[in-house]
Amino acid sequence: MNAIKEAIKTVSDLWSLMVGLRVTGKYFLEPQRTVRYPWKAVSNIGTFKGHLELVGGGQKDPFKPRCISCGMCALACPSHCITVVKKKAPKPTPEEEKALAEAKANGEKTKDKAPKDPEKFVYDYSLCSLCGTCIENCPAGALSFTGNVYMAGYSRNDFLFDLVVKLRDSQAPAPAEPAAVPAETSEA
Amino acid sequence: MPAEFIRILIGLVAVAISVGLIGLVMVWVERKVAGHIQRRPGPYEVGPSGLLQPLADALKLVGKQLFMPDKADPILFWLAPVLSFLPVLLLFLPLPLGDGLYALDVNLGLLLILAFSGLAVLSLLLGGWASNNKYGLLGAARAVAQSVAYEIPLLLSVLAVSFVAGSLNLAEVVKGQGTWPWNWNIMTQPLAFLIYMVSALGETNRAPFDLPEAESELTAGFHTEYSGMGFGLFFLAEYANMVVVCAVATALFLGGWNGPVLPGPVWFVLKVSLLMLLMVFFRWTYPRVRFDQLLNINWKWLMPLAVLNLLATSFFVKLAQFTEVRW
Ligand code: SF4
Ligand code: SF4
Numbered sequence: 111m112n113a114i115k116e117a118i119k120t121v122s123d124l125w126s127l128m129v130g131l132r133v134t135g136k137y138f139l140e141p142q143r144t145v146r147y148p149w150k151a152v153s154n155i156g157t158f159k160g161h162l163e164l165v166g167g168g169q170k171d172p173f174k175p176r177c178i179s180c181g182m183c184a185l186a187c188p189s190h191c192i193t194v195v196k197k198k199a200p201k202p203t204p205e206e207e208k209a210l211a212e213a214k215a216n217g218e219k220t221k222d223k224a225p226k227d228p229e230k231f232v233y234d235y236s237l238c239s240l241c242g243t244c245i246e247n248c249p250a251g252a253l254s255f256t257g258n259v260y261m262a263g264y265s266r267n268d269f270l271f272d273l274v275v276k277l278r279d280s281q282a283p284a285p286a287e288p289a290a291v292p293a294e295t296s297e298a
Numbered sequence: 299m300p301a302e303f304i305r306i307l308i309g310l311v312a313v314a315i316s317v318g319l320i321g322l323v324m325v326w327v328e329r330k331v332a333g334h335i336q337r338r339p340g341p342y343e344v345g346p347s348g349l350l351q352p353l354a355d356a357l358k359l360v361g362k363q364l365f366m367p368d369k370a371d372p373i374l375f376w377l378a379p380v381l382s383f384l385p386v387l388l389l390f391l392p393l394p395l396g397d398g399l400y401a402l403d404v405n406l407g408l409l410l411i412l413a414f415s416g417l418a419v420l421s422l423l424l425g426g427w428a429s430n431n432k433y434g435l436l437g438a439a440r441a442v443a444q445s446v447a448y449e450i451p452l453l454l455s456v457l458a459v460s461f462v463a464g465s466l467n468l469a470e471v472v473k474g475q476g477t478w479p480w481n482w483n484i485m486t487q488p489l490a491f492l493i494y495m496v497s498a499l500g501e502t503n504r505a506p507f508d509l510p511e512a513e514s515e516l517t518a519g520f521h522t523e524y525s526g527m528g529f530g531l532f533f534l535a536e537y538a539n540m541v542v543v544c545a546v547a548t549a550l551f552l553g554g555w556n557g558p559v560l561p562g563p564v565w566f567v568l569k570v571s572l573l574m575l576l577m578v579f580f581r582w583t584y585p586r587v588r589f590d591q592l593l594n595i596n597w598k599w600l601m602p603l604a605v606l607n608l609l610a611t612s613f614f615v616k617l618a619q620f621t622e623v624r625w
Binding site: 120127130131133134135137138139140141142143144146 | 331333334335336337339342579580584
């Protein structure tokens with residue numbers, strides 16, 4: 111009896127083969143999801159993240175970083191791709207030195223003259239996972255992602271930048287950045 | 299006699315060319331269907347919608363270095379792909395494309411096809427055995443167990459049809475069927491058709507019964523060690539075998555060249571293509587069965603059903619003869 115029941119069940123389970131064929135048939139006729147990449151890009155390419163950049167606007171200069179060299183980003187980065195190098199205080203001129211000594215003698219509090227913006231902001235894009243933790247942890251809002259998602263290079267060093275230099279250079283007529291969206295024309 | 303000889307020669311050349319073409323087209327169809335089922339475009343870069351991609355692949359295969367593993371048996375190793383491909387050419391000879399349109403008129407055409415398609419498993423065995431590779435050997439062992447098992451229900455289901463038709467000549471069987479689908483043998487022998495199709499999948503090592511090559515388990519099974527055209531020949535033979543089983547199914551069950559309006563050969567090619575497409579769809583729909591399942595399906599289901607079907611068929615055939623005589 112059991113054997114017969116099992117046999118009947120097996121035969122009725124064959125129906126699932128038909129169901130499978132229907133599913134693949136449906137998928138076969140539905141439009142494709144693949145975007146033919148080099149010729150077409152996805153429509154929301156603007157929301158893709160590129161490498162980090164420093165936000166300008168420090169000391170009212172759009173090409174000076176807003177960064178205060180606190181190092182929070184370097185601390186927070188899980189991949190250790192950021193190294194912030196603080197600026198050293200400039201060597202005081204003799205007059206300044208004198209004034210400083212006078213102030214000290216008068217018992218006044220002396221101000222640290224070292225500027226806050228970083229000397230160097232070394233960023234290794236080849237390690238970055240674009241997680242955004244650095245941006246979240248920056249107290250000065252000095253970091254953001256670029257939209258440059260098409261970066262390519264011939265060596266590892268092409269992905270190692272000093273973001274301060276990059277920001278400063280962006281005031282010069284920008285060296286031709288790769289277009290954000292590839293041209294529609296094909297080369298093949 | 300010379301006329302017959304020339305006919306066979308022309309047939310062989312035509313078959314060789316069409317096997318090459320079929321291989322190219324089928325690779326394209328398979329990849330396109332696979333792509334579309336997975337909602338990607340498949341090949342589209344080379345030629346219009348990727349039509350020339352298989353050609354490029356074939357050229358690449360031809361240009362590749364032929365390589366033989368260390369300690370492999372050189373004679374058997376190179377014999378295997380040739381042996382897998384050559385009999386395939388023979389299989390095409392008795393296939394009736396249209397009324398009178400066949401290369402070789404033998405009244406045992408069906409037997410010829412079944413006998414020589416049995417050689418395929420030998421080549422798989424040799425290839426897997428000779429390549430001195432454990433995956434190859436496992437693939438070969440699977441191929442033998444599978445092909446030997448699936449040949450039996452295949453034969454039995456074919457036999458049922460030829461009982462009804464009273465002939466082993468494919469052209470005769472086709473002539474016994476009418477123009478419309480309800481005049482075809484599939485109407486009187488639906489079970490035999492099902493058994494035939496399942497066993498044919500097993501015989502040609504097509505998914506879901508592609509255990510001898512099972513790429514996710516055995517890298518490539520019996521042809522793991524073959525490069526270049528060695529692999530290419532196995533590949534071509536597989537597709538050619540597919541065409542043969544589909545053509546035989548068409549002739550036996552689907553009325554062969556019979557069909558309304560369109561000329562016979564067109565119908566034949568159309569039906570064969572449809573069956574091939576169905577096989578491709580099977581491949582991308584069903585997961586590969588396990589080996590014990592594979593043998594269970596065969597020995598526990600296909601075999602008994604085929605035997606029962608054959609017995610019932612012969613009973614009714616005899617009954618029909620009886621009543622005819624009495625009439
Ligand atoms: S995005 Fe993440 S990985 Fe990249 S620099 Fe910022 S914290 Fe590090
Ligand atoms: S970028 Fe932000 S977190 Fe990093 S050092 Fe500058 S101010 Fe601090």
